[in-house]
Amino acid sequence: xxxxxxxxxxxxxxxxxxxxxxxxxxxxxxxxxxxxxxxxxxxxxxxxxxxxxxxxxxxxxxxxxxxxxxxxxxxxxxxxxxxxxxxxxxxxxxxxxxxxxxxxxxxxxxxxxxxxxxxxxxxxxxxxxxxxxxxxxxxxxxxxxxxxxxxxxxxxxxxxxxxxxxxxxxxxxxxxxxxxxxxxxxxxxxxxxxxxxxxxxxxxxxxxxxxxxxxxxxxxxxxxxxxxxxxxxxxxxxxxxxxxxxxxxxxxxxxxxxxxxxxxxxxxxxxxxxxxxxxxxx
Amino acid sequence: xxxxxxxxxxxxxxxxxxxxxxxxxxxxxxxxxxxxxxxxxxxxxxxxxxxxxxxxxxxxxxxxxxxxxxxxxxxxxxxxxxxxxxxxxxxxxxxxxxxxxxxxxxxxxxxxxxxxxxxxxxxxxxxxxxxxxxxxxxxxxxxxxxxxxxxxxxxxxxxxxxxxxxxxxxxxxxxxxxxxxxxxxxxxxxxxxxxxxxxxxxxxxxxxxxxxxxxxxxxxxxxxxxxxxxxxxxxxxxxxxxxxxxxxxxxxxxxxxxx
Ligand SMILES: Nc1ncnc2c1ncn2[C@@H]1O[C@H](COP(=O)(O)OP(=O)(O)OP(=O)(O)O)[C@@H](O)[C@H]1O
Ligand SMILES: [Mg+2]
Numbered sequence: 001x002x003x004x005x006x007x008x009x010x011x012x013x014x015x016x017x018x019x020x021x022x023x024x025x026x027x028x029x030x031x032x033x034x035x036x037x038x039x040x041x042x043x044x045x046x047x048x049x050x051x052x053x054x055x056x057x058x059x060x061x062x063x064x065x066x067x068x069x070x071x072x073x074x075x076x077x078x079x080x081x082x083x084x085x086x087x088x089x090x091x092x093x094x095x096x097x098x099x100x101x102x103x104x105x106x107x108x109x110x111x112x113x114x115x116x117x118x119x120x121x122x123x124x125x126x127x128x129x130x131x132x133x134x135x136x137x138x139x140x141x142x143x144x145x146x147x148x149x150x151x152x153x154x155x156x157x158x159x160x161x162x163x164x165x166x167x168x169x170x171x172x173x174x175x176x177x178x179x180x181x182x183x184x185x186x187x188x189x190x191x192x193x194x195x196x197x198x199x200x201x202x203x204x205x206x207x208x209x210x211x212x213x214x215x216x217x218x219x220x221x222x223x224x225x226x227x228x229x230x231x232x233x234x235x236x237x238x239x240x241x242x243x244x245x246x247x248x249x250x251x252x253x254x255x256x257x258x259x260x261x262x263x264x265x266x267x268x269x270x271x272x273x274x275x276x277x278x279x280x281x282x
Numbered sequence: 283x284x285x286x287x288x289x290x291x292x293x294x295x296x297x298x299x300x301x302x303x304x305x306x307x308x309x310x311x312x313x314x315x316x317x318x319x320x321x322x323x324x325x326x327x328x329x330x331x332x333x334x335x336x337x338x339x340x341x342x343x344x345x346x347x348x349x350x351x352x353x354x355x356x357x358x359x360x361x362x363x364x365x366x367x368x369x370x371x372x373x374x375x376x377x378x379x380x381x382x383x384x385x386x387x388x389x390x391x392x393x394x395x396x397x398x399x400x401x402x403x404x405x406x407x408x409x410x411x412x413x414x415x416x417x418x419x420x421x422x423x424x425x426x427x428x429x430x431x432x433x434x435x436x437x438x439x440x441x442x443x444x445x446x447x448x449x450x451x452x453x454x455x456x457x458x459x460x461x462x463x464x465x466x467x468x469x470x471x472x473x474x475x476x477x478x479x480x481x482x483x484x485x486x487x488x489x490x491x492x493x494x495x496x497x498x499x500x501x502x503x504x505x506x507x508x509x510x511x512x513x514x515x516x517x518x519x520x521x522x523x524x525x526x527x528x529x530x531x532x533x534x535x536x537x538x539x540x541x
Pocket of ligand 1: 299300304322323324325326327328329330331367
């Protein structure tokens, strides 16, 4: 593996991209989960799929678009979708969660239309759905690197605000926190990360990389900080293990990454059960 | 420095959620160093008034000034501490320690975007000591009892060194012994640090012994004056205002007794 990693550029691209996504997706995931918004990631990933299908469609009919990286189309759709979700949440004040199925089905609808208009794609749509070890280009890597840095800086500066708003929004507002602005920046950040994660984990599995590691860490973390740390740890284990096994077994990495993340969750639950039995003296 | 500087001024305030007016024609001034208790039956608009003062609800009619500035232009929220009535309505699934929760009370003081300074641990412990919760520093907030959580939230409000501290029914769910300790702490903050206090409470029995001013609210402001005036305030009037009999204890030997 190490040897191939030194030799092949596409493997380097995939690994570095994977490591970056394994870092930022769980960090955002922690805030998504504690704010009970886990489904937002799903809604956004489906709208991202619409954006990718649209880019591929453009590329098929107008050659001038064929060199355009579909990641950009995905980003535009994803960010637009996130803004729509925020808007819908304020329209349906007492049914905020309605925004999610609305955007999700809209995303799927758009994707289906674009895909059938293109009469299928010669390009590997499969790779976008379930991830790919070989499809990550240098340009993809650079985009992921840029967005990752942006996300890390954003979370660093917004940490206190996000903590307050996630824990006790009303209290945050009594401290004069610009809650609307912070929520807005946060959801746009989530949208961007979902769009860039698709090359590795695939659209259909992005949200699980945001939620599964968090679901594991929330069971054992003793503090919020520890929860972030453990989520990143579990996320990275899943990504690294997933990429290696996908490479050797010739599988789509989205599948292997998510299965490993689910396996970690299972271990954590077992560990908790054993610990509980031990403590209750049985 | 003028000690009687008004900290909160409420002028001609009316408010309604949908149809009925919940607050009508409220006039209220709280001066620096006052310790004001707002009493009134359930649904009388006490929490609504506090939320308006804190900028959590939008003013519909009337005006509120905080530290001399109209609420819309007021930016110094670090001077204001708040413990809400639903202090335990926070996100229970949130795996934060008492330390992390209390520390978050410093957010505005330290600057939203800056990391916490090294002295933070000391400040958190100090704030927790004030509410006798220091031994719970690294416990998970969700694992504490309701009364313990309430005390943690008081510590979170205290850590920012507020000049104005607003508490909505802070003694609900706190045992009798600690209620006395709580009022002693408030009196100490009021006297020694000159913190202006507004508290909503149903402790009508003991309140006039603990605070400097009392306001009786039931949509209208029925009474507002200092606590000795409140003791003179006709028992019958107060009872009719509450809708049932209410006793005000005026004898020292009953101080601290709870009903
Ligand atoms: N969010 C809301 N939407 C609609 N009506 C509300 C809302 N909150 C409060 N009310 C109404 O406004 C009135 C005043 O409520 P408020 O919470 O201010 O009372 P309170 O004096 O704090 O009562 P309590 O002693 O029970 O805490 C009540 O009649 C209540 O039904
Ligand atoms: Mg109330």
